[in-house]
């Protein structure tokens with residue numbers, strides 16, 4: 001440590017320094033499930049390297065491992081592989097372990113290797129020989145699969161719910177601003193008359209498509225890998241339908257080798273679905289950065305949602321949407337990570353797969369928090385109607401309308417009408433922008449946004 005208490009090796013203040021010595025001392029404390037008493041212990045650097053920050057994600061898996069362990073114990077009892085009494089006692093002991101963990105009475109440590117080991121060690125510590133009965137017919141390989149699967153199902157359910165909430169809020173926003181004119185852009189230049197309602201409706205429909213995508217992915221992953229053991233099943237006569245029912249899965253994931261091979265593949269699929277949401281939000285975020293800027297001033301964000309500058313007193317910055325834009329790429333990188341790891345390993349379990357836990361959880365967190373920020377921003381977003389209407393003083397926005405009118409009113413061919421308007425661009429005019437917005441009758445155009453159809457989908461899905 002140097003003079004001010006900073007570790008010279010890792011440059012972290014002393015009380016947070018995770019220098020290796022701490023682990024050299026403590027690694028000998030705990031025995032792994034696979035260790036014997038005669039000193040086949042691990043070098044502490046190996047534990048440090050293999051576990052890394054895995055305990056952060058394993059802490060989130062803990063409640064799911066408890067639930068799955070209870071289902072496994074109950075099934076062992078039903079199949080007379082342990083006594084019914086042992087099964088009930090194990091379930092009670094598992095509940096107690098969870099309660100004690102929540103109360104902070106025990107913690108996960110790197111020396112445990114993973115959450116599954118930690119729970120079994122805790123069971124044995126609390127119940128002696130009873131704790132040693134639970135692992136019949138299972139492996140940590142199917143334990144981690146089922147715990148991750150349950151976590152993903154839970155987070156997917158939450159994400160699907162939040163998607164509907166966000167779509168609902170944006171749909172109400174679109175409805176409220178159906179007739180507020182807004183220029184439509186192509187190539188970042190004025191193109192055609194559009195409206196705030198049409199712009200917002202675009203994101204509603206996009207979010208609902210993402211909802212369909214994620215619902216489909218939920219169907220794919222809704223299968224129970226528990227009972228696949230190390231990846232080949234066992235000769236223990238388990239009842240896999242029983243744990244499937246108890247854990248609320250739609251079906252058994254039948255082939256044990258596929259159970260293992262789906263790790264990484266399913267994660268990639270889920271994160272890819274989550275990326276669709278982030279792609280929707282990335283477009284929205286970029287629009288917000290642009291449309292809230294002083295060049296456009298179409299919208300104003302509430303002051304409490306913008307940040308200031310340390311040097312420029314005049315600034316209020318849309319950091320929330322810039323961070324959101326960047327988070328799209330974090331999730332994109334997570335897709336690549338899961339795909340790459342799950343792509344070309346030899347069939348069965350490989351420890352490589354453990355690195356897919358973090359990107360999945362991070363991606364769920366980013367999607368859920370981004371959706372929440374969108375709801376926050378839009379519930380107080382100010383629409384500057386005067387500014388938006390003033391854009392239409394640039395009558396070039398009506399050029400295509402004028403050509404269409406020459407066809408529909410004067411019977412010209414479109415190409416002749418186009419040429420005529422192109423020759424007289426300086427003569428374009430518009431008396432009533434609001435009428436222009438309302439008088440666009442086909443489905444999807446500004447006069448017929450079809451928002452009620454989005455509403456219908458939302459209500460059906462909410463049931």
Ligand code: ARG
Nearest residue numbers: 114140141144349351353354
């Ligand atoms: N923590 C491990 C993982 O996430 C659990 C499975 C351990 N299995 C093993 N054979 N070491 O993959």
